[in-house]
Amino acid sequence: MSLPNGKCRLALLLGDPCGIGPEVSARVLAEADAFDSRSSPLGDVEIVVIGDPWVLKWGAECAGVPLDLPHCNDSGELARAGQAQSLLTGPSFSPDAHSPGRVSEAAGRYVLQTLDFAAQLARSGAIDGICYASLNKQAMYAAGSRHEDELRYFAERLGVSGYVGEVNTLDGLWTARVSSHVPLRVACERIAVDEILPAIRLLHHTIRSSGLPVPRIAVAGLNPHAGEGGLFGSEEIETIRPAVEAAQEEDIAAAGPFPPDTVFVRARRGEFDGVVTMYHDQGQIAMKLLGFERGVTVHGGLPIPITTPAHGTAFDIAGQGKANPRALKRALELCAQMVGSQGPQGSPSQESAR
Numbered sequence: 001m002s003l004p005n006g007k008c009r010l011a012l013l014l015g016d017p018c019g020i021g022p023e024v025s026a027r028v029l030a031e032a033d034a035f036d037s038r039s040s041p042l043g044d045v046e047i048v049v050i051g052d053p054w055v056l057k058w059g060a061e062c063a064g065v066p067l068d069l070p071h072c073n074d075s076g077e078l079a080r081a082g083q084a085q086s087l088l089t090g091p092s093f094s095p096d097a098h099s100p101g102r103v104s105e106a107a108g109r110y111v112l113q114t115l116d117f118a119a120q121l122a123r124s125g126a127i128d129g130i131c132y133a134s135l136n137k138q139a140m141y142a143a144g145s146r147h148e149d150e151l152r153y154f155a156e157r158l159g160v161s162g163y164v165g166e167v168n169t170l171d172g173l174w175t176a177r178v179s180s181h182v183p184l185r186v187a188c189e190r191i192a193v194d195e196i197l198p199a200i201r202l203l204h205h206t207i208r209s210s211g212l213p214v215p216r217i218a219v220a221g222l223n224p225h226a227g228e229g230g231l232f233g234s235e236e237i238e239t240i241r242p243a244v245e246a247a248q249e250e251d252i253a254a255a256g257p258f259p260p261d262t263v264f265v266r267a268r269r270g271e272f273d274g275v276v277t278m279y280h281d282q283g284q285i286a287m288k289l290l291g292f293e294r295g296v297t298v299h300g301g302l303p304i305p306i307t308t309p310a311h312g313t314a315f316d317i318a319g320q321g322k323a324n325p326r327a328l329k330r331a332l333e334l335c336a337q338m339v340g341s342q343g344p345q346g347s348p349s350q351e352s353a354r
Contacts, residue, residue, distance in 0.1 A: 007045060008045055008046070008128040008129065008340065009045070009046040009126070009128050010046070010047055010048065010128060010129045010131055010336060011048050011049075011050050011088075011118050011122075011127045011130045011131070012025060012029075012047050012048065012049045012050070012131050012132070012133075012332065013050050013114055013115070013131070013132035014049065014050075014051040014132075015132055015135055015313065016104075016107050016108075016134065016135050016136045016139060016313045017052075017055045017093055017098060017107050017110060017111075018098065018099055018102055018107045018136075018313070018315065019100075019133075019135075019136060019312075019313025019314060020134065020314045020317060020318050021059070021134055021313065022051075022058055022059025022060075022062070022133070023059040023060075023063040023318075023323055024309075024323045024324070024328045025056065025059055025133050025325075025328065026056060026059040026060035026065055026067050027063045027065055027323075027325040028325045028328050028332065029047065029067055029069070029085055030060070030063070030065035030066065030067050031329075032084070032085060042333055042336055044336075045084075045332075046083065046084060046085075047084065047085045047332070048072075048085075048086055049086070049088065050088050050114060050117060050118055051087075051089075051090050051091075051093075051114060052090065052092050052110075053071065053087060053089060054095060055093055056069075058098075058319075062320070062321050063321055063323075064321055069083075069085050069086055070083050070086050070087070071087050071089060072086055072087065072088045072089070073088075073089055074088075075088070075126045090114050090117045090118075091110055091113035091114050091117055092110075093106070093107070100315075100318045100319040101315045101316065101318045101319065103136060103139050103315075104142075105139065105143050106143075107139050107143075108136065108138075108139030108142050108143030108144075108145070109143035109144070111135050111139065111140055112144070112145055112153070115132075115150065115153060115154065116157060118132075119154060119157035119158055123158065123159075128304060128305075128339045129304050129305040129306065129335040129336070129338065129339045130154075130304065130305075130306045130307075130335070131306070131307050131328070131335045132150075132308050133308070133309065134308065134311060134312050134313045134314070135308075135313065136312070136315075137149060137150075137181070140153075148180065148181045148182065149180060150299075151164055151180075151299045151306075152164070154299060154302060154306060158302055158303060158304075160301065160302055162301060163202065164202075164299065164302060165177070165180070165199055165202045165300050166180055166297055167202065167203060167206045167297070168283065168287050168296065168298070169210075169295070170287050170290055170291045170294055170295040170296070171290070171291060171294065172273070173267055173272075173273070173287075173290070174203060174207050174215070174275075175283040175284075175286075176199050176200075176206070176274070176275075176276050176277075176283075176300065177199065177277045177279060177282070177283050178190060178191065178196050178276070178277070178279065179195070179279050181280065182280075184279065184281075187278065191222055191235050191240070192239055193239050196240060196243035196244075196276070196278075197246050197247060199276050200217060200219060200254050200276050202300045202301055203217055203276055203300075204217060204252045204253075204254075204274075205300075206298055207273055209338050209341055210337060210338060210341065211341050212273060214253055215253065215273040215274055216253050216272045216273045216274070217247075217252065217253060217254045217272060217273065217276060218254075218256050218263050218266065218267060218272040218274070218275045218276070219240060219244050219254055219255065219256030219257050220256065220258055220259075220260040220263045220276065220278060221236045221240060221257035221258060221259060221260055221278070222236065222257075222278045223235060223236065225259050225261075226256075226258060226259045226260070227257075236257045240257040240278075244256050244257065254276075255272075260277065260278075260282055264283075264286040264287075264290075284310075288310065292311060293311065293324045293327055294326050294327055294330060295309070295310030295327060296327060296331040297309070297331075298338075305338035305339055306335070307334050307335040307338075309327035309328050309330075309331050310327060311327055
């Protein structure tokens with residue numbers, strides 16, 4: 001939706017309360033006064049923080065920043081607020097259950113309730129996009145989630161039955177992967193044309209939704225040297241290349257398969273805008289090495305933009321005021337940018353679900 005004042009409204013979730021999420025969220029919010037609508041995507045955004053007020057207060061104390069946001073108790077009150085920043089009281093989290101730096105079932109339960117709360121707001125049209133600070137999958141699993149990750153959790157809550165996938169971006173370079181949070185053995189079993197082609201489509205449409213009309217996409221091989229002509233494996237010949245050719249027939253600027261140990265070198269030189277990898281670590285190791293504290297994850301294939309920092313909850317430094325907020329700020333900016341470029345029927349990445 002577009003607000004009467006021409007702005008969009010984004011929800012900011014504080015992440016796992018036992019991690020660095022509350023403090024980096026507080027720091028980003030405290031620095032928001034410096035946002036200039038002429039130069040920042042956040043200049044025309046209403047940011048609605050969703051969470052228990054004391055969690056945000058704790059984060060501000062850890063970060064050492066002053067923060068006093070106007071409170072709203074329900075979405076109806078939110079609609080009348082019209083503030084650049086506001087705090088919408090969401091699910092409660094008991095201070096007695098707070099254990100910074102540790103995996104917590106109680107924290108995982110609070111996180112799941114907050115995701116549900118935000119998804120309901122999205123379905124009602126009260127918010128245009130969601131950005132959330134880092135979560136802990138182990139805590140969420142302990143609290144009862146049986147989803148592979150939060151992307152699939154959101155997909156179910158938003159009623160999405162088509163193809164979804166995680167897309168990562170850093171300094172203008174984008175990646176998607178055929179499989180994500182599964183054992184490596186399972187990842188190898190998923191190397192098939194009908195698994196690879198949707199990942200290529202997803203990356204193509206997600207990059208386009210950020211404003212680049214014709215993204216150049218490289219597809220990595222699975223085996224050393226991309227199989228060396230079948231010497232080290234046949235997946236490149238039998239499945240990956242046919243998937244690339246099928247993408248080309250759909251007017252997607254895809255090429256490959258390329259050797260996985262050099263494809264990111266070429267992408268970093270500017271030959272490609274995005275890389276499709278075959279499994280999680282094949283792309284994530286490269287991207288996190290290039291800029292661990294700046295990377296952003298986009299949940300592709302959902303009806304609204306949802307973004308999050310690519311790093312984790314950093315339990316080892318939680319509550320110490322050391323955490324770098326750059327990735328969360330960039331995730332928030334990218335979410336706003338994607339809202340601004342999408343059409344009235346939702347994100348262009350929905351096309352990838354065909």
